[in-house]
Amino acid sequence: MKMDERKQQILLAIIKDYIDTAEPVGSRTISRRYKLGVSAATIRNEMADLEDMGFIEQPHTSAGRIPSNLGYRYYVDCLMQREQLTEEEEGAIRNGYEDKVREVGEVLNRTGRLLANLTNYTALVQTPRMGISTVKHIQLVLMASGQAMIIVVMDTGAVNHQIISIPENITQQDLDQISSVLNAKLQGRTMGSIRLTLIKEIYFELAKHRNILDLAIELMKDKIPSVKEDKIYLEGVFNILNQPEFHNVDKVKVLLSLLEQEDKVKDILKQPNQGLGVTIKIGSENSQQEIQDCSMITATYQIGDRILGTIGVLGPTRMDYAKVVTVVDSMSRNLSRTLERILKGNG
Template sequence: MTLDERKQKVLLAIIKDYISTAEPVGSRTISKKYELGVSPATIRNEMSDLEELGYIEQPHTSAGRIPSDLGYRYYVDCLMKKKVLSNEEAESVIKGVRSKARDVGTVLQQTNKIISNITNYTSMVTGPQFRKSNLRHCQLVPLDNGKVLVVVVTDNGLIQNRLMDVPQTITDLDLQKISQVVNAKLQGLTLEDIKLTLIKEIYFELSKHKNIFDAAMDLIQETLNLNQQDKIYLSGTLNILNQPEFRDIGRVKTLLSLLEQDKVLKEILSDKVNLENGINVTIGGENKLEGLKDCSTVTATYQIDGKIVGSVGIIGPTRMDYEKAVSIMDFMTQYLSQMMKDFYGR
């Protein structure tokens, strides 16, 4: 559905004004603040039409209009201009991340923080997820007192370890041998591969040290699995308390409870991950979750070697500054892709 030019202008004015003031906007305001060169009465007629078409609504008679979900949708899809971050802003972002960029975790966390600070909404990031990670190395490190440290490393750099007891009868040499066998047989394989065939083979070879081997396998499995349900970083949760639409404690509670659940965050981030462009906006009632009906989310993905490996998201009120949100997401995901290349790329 396409609107004539003046209607577009009116809708745009309403949305912009409402986004910045959070108050219903009336015909007089528009004709004064935005230069359309027509009288309030004309605007009123246009508004009446726009309301009929479903793009705006009235909280009650004798109040101004506010955009409906559909109105926002039209705005995001057709009216909004893509803004690019100013050089200054970009600089400060880059500096903010670089200064602390030791490992992937910190970079993600830092990026996240910056997003929530700039936007004043809540933001979240998932770490790089690889479809299947391979076992890179497994090592049994003997400590004193019959304790053994099991270390598992995957090819995407995840490291997990666990302390375990072993009978004193097992020597360092035994451990070395186990390590060797495990590595020789399983290195480079995915979890599925490992599960499918090879275990029996090793069992045979290592039958003497069955329980140690079991423990090691346990950790390997856990580690290789862990990637898929990776950590989600969250930042700026309390920012929603600044939004006038969340002056009600009940709402705050509902939303904060949702944000506490990783499952929910994951759902938000992975919802429409397959879209071509990358940046995706979900407005108000478009959200599947009941508790997000008054919120909008902006999600995007970042890449390594052209493959999508993680996502970034913002949650704010439906009355969100979409222009800003989108432009920041755009910049940040590009930047993240860049940074990730340094860590993982070939």
């Protein structure tokens, strides 16, 4: 069977209508609502063909058709025309980050909120991939005897801290000394670049201060590289409650408990990434069991040609692809630009 012009138009009509109404759509509806110049009977015949080809399916015999995953796939690949942003939306994106926003964390946060608000689905924003941000400052603060806090500030504005155990006899002066050595050695470096050579340099530097040497080495080897840089900003989780497909509490529970598990959420975005541009995963194309009746639209953001991370929107397969693709694309470009401004602005 061949996919001719008319079949395409009918498939398009079915998908558009279904995205709108969330109801199975029948031949009558199409012939009434869309001016295709043929009768319902003809449409019925074509629909039977489309079903044979696997693009649409029937929930039950006497119902209309709904798009299959394959149908959506054909739609986004061949039929869909991206929706233009309204001026309002364009404005919202453009003004999303007032210039006073300088912290990367804050930028990502706003990105998530905007994505969720513009699409009415759930937004996911990944922090920039480790290895791009560099250490700006390291500080050790004595909290109590035998306890210190280590604070690592990245040039992105990210701040990480953790409490660590130290020998009882270490003083704040000792810590200051270590801090200054660490700062001298690590400033401007990425986490990934902390290598043995550096550790040797530290060793050499502090060799005469045996009491703090071990601590310094430990920090270098274990504590600092373990600073976690990746995090997912989740926004608009509750938007799914507005979708008719989630009117039953059990489905909500499945999805929400997935989104509660941070590592699983990370996996969702950590798909082997297909280069630049917008990626669409439809239903069972998603590897995670729990979102196999959802679709994800993602896009990477970057500086130059270095990909930093991914942003995405998660919604039911019956999602407004035409719109979401535009929004995600536009937001990812804007995010790239904004990060470039912030990070290149620094030294």
